[in-house]
Amino acid sequence: MPRLSHIAGWLLASLLLAIAGGVQAQSAVQQQQQQQGIDQPGNNAPVWREVRKEAQEHYTTVKGRETGVLVQSAGETWRQIRNGPVTFYGGWLVVLAVLVIAAIYFAMGPVKLHDKPTGRIIERFTLAERWAHWVMGISFVVLGITGLIILFGKFVLLPVIGYTLFSWLTALSKNLHNFVAPLFAVSLLIFILMYAKDNLMKSYDFSWFAKAPGFFASKHIPSGRFNGGEKVWFWGGVVVLSLALVGSGAVLLFPNFDQVRSTMQQASVIHMITGLLVIAAAIGHIYMGTIGVDGAYQAMRDGVVDETWAKEHHEYWYDEVKSGAKRAAGGAVPAGAPHMKEKQ
Amino acid sequence: MARMKFLVDAERCIECNGCVTACKNENEVPWGVNRRRVVTINDGVIGAEKSISVACMHCSDAPCMAVCPVDCFYRTDDGVVLHDKDLCIGCGYCFYACPFGAPQFPQAGAFGLRGKMDKCTFCAGGPEADRSDAEFKKYGRNRLAEGKLPACAEMCSTKALLGGDGDVIADIYRERVVRRGKGSEVWGWGTAYGPGKAGAAAGGKS
Numbered sequence: 001m002p003r004l005s006h007i008a009g010w011l012l013a014s015l016l017l018a019i020a021g022g023v024q025a026q027s028a029v030q031q032q033q034q035q036q037g038i039d040q041p042g043n044n045a046p047v048w049r050e051v052r053k054e055a056q057e058h059y060t061t062v063k064g065r066e067t068g069v070l071v072q073s074a075g076e077t078w079r080q081i082r083n084g085p086v087t088f089y090g091g092w093l094v095v096l097a098v099l100v101i102a103a104i105y106f107a108m109g110p111v112k113l114h115d116k117p118t119g120r121i122i123e124r125f126t127l128a129e130r131w132a133h134w135v136m137g138i139s140f141v142v143l144g145i146t147g148l149i150i151l152f153g154k155f156v157l158l159p160v161i162g163y164t165l166f167s168w169l170t171a172l173s174k175n176l177h178n179f180v181a182p183l184f185a186v187s188l189l190i191f192i193l194m195y196a197k198d199n200l201m202k203s204y205d206f207s208w209f210a211k212a213p214g215f216f217a218s219k220h221i222p223s224g225r226f227n228g229g230e231k232v233w234f235w236g237g238v239v240v241l242s243l244a245l246v247g248s249g250a251v252l253l254f255p256n257f258d259q260v261r262s263t264m265q266q267a268s269v270i271h272m273i274t275g276l277l278v279i280a281a282a283i284g285h286i287y288m289g290t291i292g293v294d295g296a297y298q299a300m301r302d303g304v305v306d307e308t309w310a311k312e313h314h315e316y317w318y319d320e321v322k323s324g325a326k327r328a329a330g331g332a333v334p335a336g337a338p339h340m341k342e343k344q
Numbered sequence: 345m346a347r348m349k350f351l352v353d354a355e356r357c358i359e360c361n362g363c364v365t366a367c368k369n370e371n372e373v374p375w376g377v378n379r380r381r382v383v384t385i386n387d388g389v390i391g392a393e394k395s396i397s398v399a400c401m402h403c404s405d406a407p408c409m410a411v412c413p414v415d416c417f418y419r420t421d422d423g424v425v426l427h428d429k430d431l432c433i434g435c436g437y438c439f440y441a442c443p444f445g446a447p448q449f450p451q452a453g454a455f456g457l458r459g460k461m462d463k464c465t466f467c468a469g470g471p472e473a474d475r476s477d478a479e480f481k482k483y484g485r486n487r488l489a490e491g492k493l494p495a496c497a498e499m500c501s502t503k504a505l506l507g508g509d510g511d512v513i514a515d516i517y518r519e520r521v522v523r524r525g526k527g528s529e530v531w532g533w534g535t536a537y538g539p540g541k542a543g544a545a546a547g548g549k550s
Binding site: 058061065066067068070075076153163164166167174178179252254255 | 384386387392394396414416431435453455456458529531532
């Protein structure tokens with residue numbers, strides 16, 4: 001087959017030429033600089049320009065990730081962002097969130113029911129929904145606390161408990177953070193899939209926002225299964241911020257994939273900013289889910305709420321369930337509904 | 345008190361990697377870690393090739409020290425930046441921040457398992473008692489405590505790599521620059537010791 005090998009030879013030759021052309025075009029500037037170095041041996045400026053190029057790899061016998069880089073200035077940028085605005089504003093944001101919540105609690109107290117409980121209960125969350133919530137929620141709290149220790153412990157705990165104890169605590173925090181993270185990621189995805197449908201924005205949610213300030217004053221604002229505030233928390237805090245948190249965390253969690261430093265620096269900044277925002281918001285959510293709203297914690301613990309609670313907090317959802325238009329998940333039906341089935 | 349610094353003369357370095365070998369041998373450095381490495385710019389281009397030996401520069405305002413969440417770094421009276429491996433949690437932040445790629449980890453495992461950070465100690469050991477077995481195992485030889493300078497610089501066959509009191513090595517370098525009439529740039533000094541510091545020859549660009 002002389003013809004075939006002939007053609008193959010031509011193809012190979014033209015391919016090599018094309019590759020060579022590409023490389024030549026790429027390194028034209030570099031070659032110019034190199035030539036300048038040869039023409040003007042006393043002028044080292046081109047060499048140092050080459051050195052200062054960010055993440056420029058040169059030759060080295062030491063094999064490894066970025067060993068050929070002489071200077072990476074991005075590290076200093078990362079340091080300035082982390083030790084500067086992230087630590088300062090992030091720290092005060094968390095403190096502020098606690099203060100605002102404390103102020104609301106002491107000024108207005110928890111949101112209570114107006115009418116007496118009827119004693120009749122409606123299923124609000126199925127067992128699967130509660131599991132998804134609590135696995136995500138508990139792993140989030142572990143991640144949040146350990147993350148805060150890693151970022152702020154140096155300023156808050158270290159002066160109090162000393163170097164040795166703080167190092168143990170931070171090593172424990174780091175390992176807890178790294179090994180609980182996958183649990184959070186998986187439960188987050190399951191949670192989003194389970195809760196997305198009932199968190200879709202409805203027209204009445206916008207009138208909810210208009211009346212939202214009255215929420216803490218125990219004003220009655222009708223809403224669906226989830227109110228406007230809960231939906232914002234779901235889409236903003238859980239979907240957008242937490243997914244960004246998980247994505248950036250994954251980059252940092254697996255340094256074995258040979259990602260370069262700049263990738264990890266960027267991921268780290270995204271991780272810290274989104275993490276602090278979610279923590280600040282979660283402080284509000286945890287307050288309202290525990291001592292802030294009477295009956296809210298029981299709803300997520302036992303999965304059921306009293307009819308009065310349902311009516312006063314989520315009237316449209318109550319109406320739907322009551323009319324039988326929407327069967328409560330799990331088959332539970334409130335008293336007085338077309339299909340009588342009461343829980344004790 | 346002396347302020348210990350490293351100085352690399354790119355006009356003299358012949359990329360023999362003697363400093364790398366000397367360091368590994370002297371300090372019995374863990375597998376996978378090279379506290380010092382030689383990087384060559386324009387490799388193979390006659391006239392334009394320059395080699396530079398890189399390790400921890402023991403910066404004046406050390407980024408590793410600034411970002412460490414457990415504050416395990418400290419500076420000796422000689423200006424040497426050291427760290428305490430007993431406190432290190434292996435988070436990798438020093439490795440993100442360092443401009444020279446000095447902090448390294450024995451592992452890069454999944455779930456952030458990196459092990460304890462290791463870096464050049466300027467042959468000054470660690471927080472343990474000087475020249476103790478514990479110090480040697482964790483950090484390598486404490487040559488400074490023996491009245492010697494870092495092994496890499498001492499072993500350098502062309503004296504391209506100088507390690508010692510910043511004022512003394514800057515004087516040696518300045519004399520060289522005057523004699524040969526070129527190559528006044530002191531690599532890494534601007535980054536490590538700040539701009540316009542005494543001793544840095546003109547044009548300390550990098």
